[in-house]
Amino acid sequence: MRVGCPKEIKNHEYRVGLTPGAVREYVAHGHEVIVETRAGAGIGADDNAYKAAGAKIAQSAEEVFTRSDMIVKVKEPQASEWVQLREDQILYTYLHLAPDPEQTKGLVGAGVTAVAYETVTDDNGALPLLxxxxxxxxxxxxxxxxxxxxxxxxxxxxxxxxxxxxxxxxxxxxxxxxxxxxxxxxxxxxxxxxxxxxxxxxxxxxxxxxxxxxxxxxxxxxxxxxxxxxxxxxxxxxxxxxxxxxxxxxxxxxxxxxxxxxxxxxxxxxxxxxxxxxxxxxxxxxxxxxxxxxxxxxxxxxxxVPITSAHALNNATLYHGLKLADHGLKAIAEDRHLRAGLNVHRGRITNRAVAEALGYEMIEPQAALKAA
Missing domain, CATH: 3.40.50.720 (NAD(P)-binding Rossmann-like Domain)
Known part of the structure; x- marks a missing residue:
């Protein structure tokens, strides 16, 4: 799978979705990783560090979104980003959709499969990526x-x-x-x-x-x-x-x-x-x-504090990110914790709390995946 990591564009957001260490793991699993130039500048990781880890450097966010099957970010996509998402892509990031109707509308319209860090669960019922x-x-x-x-x-x-x-x-x-x-x-x-x-x-x-x-x-x-x-x-x-x-x-x-x-x-x-x-x-x-x-x-x-937080975040998100890259939608279908993280799939809301907060009809994740 082609895994893309664009530079974060939210105000004073210096974290990065993939550290060079995480890139090495994806590459070791046989995936191609595309990182936007200077995406890691906020944590002191330059393009050479990403190249050494096996990534290919894209000169623009548009190139990352166009070439990638899966997008790994930190913060929710901004308006200029959600319009670049498409139906055959997986988005893996924090979303926080319930108070954000505009972003939700954008992701529904894009048809993207959006997995939210903040609702992925574990065997103890906790939220390990949050x-x-x-x-x-x-x-x-x-x-x-x-x-x-x-x-x-x-x-x-x-x-x-x-x-x-x-x-x-x-x-x-x-x-x-x-x-x-x-x-x-x-x-x-x-x-x-x-x-x-x-x-x-x-x-x-x-x-x-x-x-x-x-x-x-x-x-x-x-x-x-x-x-x-x-x-x-x-x-x-x-x-x-x-x-x-x-x-x-x-x-x-x-x-x-x-x-x-x-x-x-x-x-x-x-x-x-x-x-x-x-x-x-x-x-x-x-x-x-x-x-x-x-x-x-x-x-x-x-x-x-991007150096502390980016590395802490990557430590937590790597396991499920690799599962998504290795198996695509099958990983979500077979892993109940990833299914809990599925918030949007091909134009449908698959998280009950988000649907109730924003007035959408909710479809169960398994049903949405089967229908697609």
Missing amino acids: APMSEVAGRLAIQAGATALQKANGGRGILLGGVPGVLPAKVSIIGGGVVGLNAAKMAAGLGADVTILDRSLPRLRQLDDIFAGRVRTRFSTIEALEEEAFASDMVVGAVLIPGAAAPKLVTREMLSGMKAGAVIVDVAIDQGGCFETSKPTTHSEPTYDVDGVIHYCVANMPGA
Whole structure:
């Protein structure tokens, strides 16, 4: 199979779908790999590194899309990219379709077979291709929030860990999954006063065991959310419903009770965000102010640390990527975890959460593959 890797074009996105090390693996499996020139510049991998790994260098994204049977990316295709996709191609990347009707319409119209990293599952029911970026985003959320809390950046002017004799910042984290766990590790490690809210009692028990009293846990109710938001210097949104739009847990009305200069970091923004006032921002302009509360809602947070995140992502995506390259649609038909990742196939939506969020008729992946 011809496997193509175009350069990412989203604002300040420096990651790359295939590292040179991953290219070597695809080539070793007998595949031809086509990489757009300078695709790996953001991680310090030049064209020569890709050539040494066995890739062929394309001079444009158009050449990659035209020549490839399978496209491997990091972020969702932008408008100039989805129009280059076609029915006989596999697209393997993050999609986050539920809050993005325009992209969904573009992929449906292209007829492409789109496998989303964020809905591929494993035997434990987890999301193994989403996990590494959730780890990065959770840790970055605290770094970004701490910076936004500085007075010169519009924040309250409070140091996350405080100093002897001065209380630390209070950080509340909504969601105790991978993002929430990693955000809590960073915040507690810096000395902040941390509370995690979640609706799963078994998960709250796990978190209590992990942190051994260094982090408080609280069952998430409307009252608990209000109390924590009003008392906090930083609130991190770390809620995930696989494939679906994130629920709006903190309302516009709640902002009026928050501290002036408090910071919201919405890691769930890829799925629409879990704060009512959230809207996607970029690394160029990462924050905005609503009612005196600073919002950080960058939709590709791990792109800020591309060397770490690109290698972590490739480690996670390589196994299923090789299966797709080796066996094509047969791999999806025979592997239930890849079928869970199938979001669009030849003009049909094959993920229930996406279909319900956007008003499409959903077809089961197996039925879609048979019909095609």
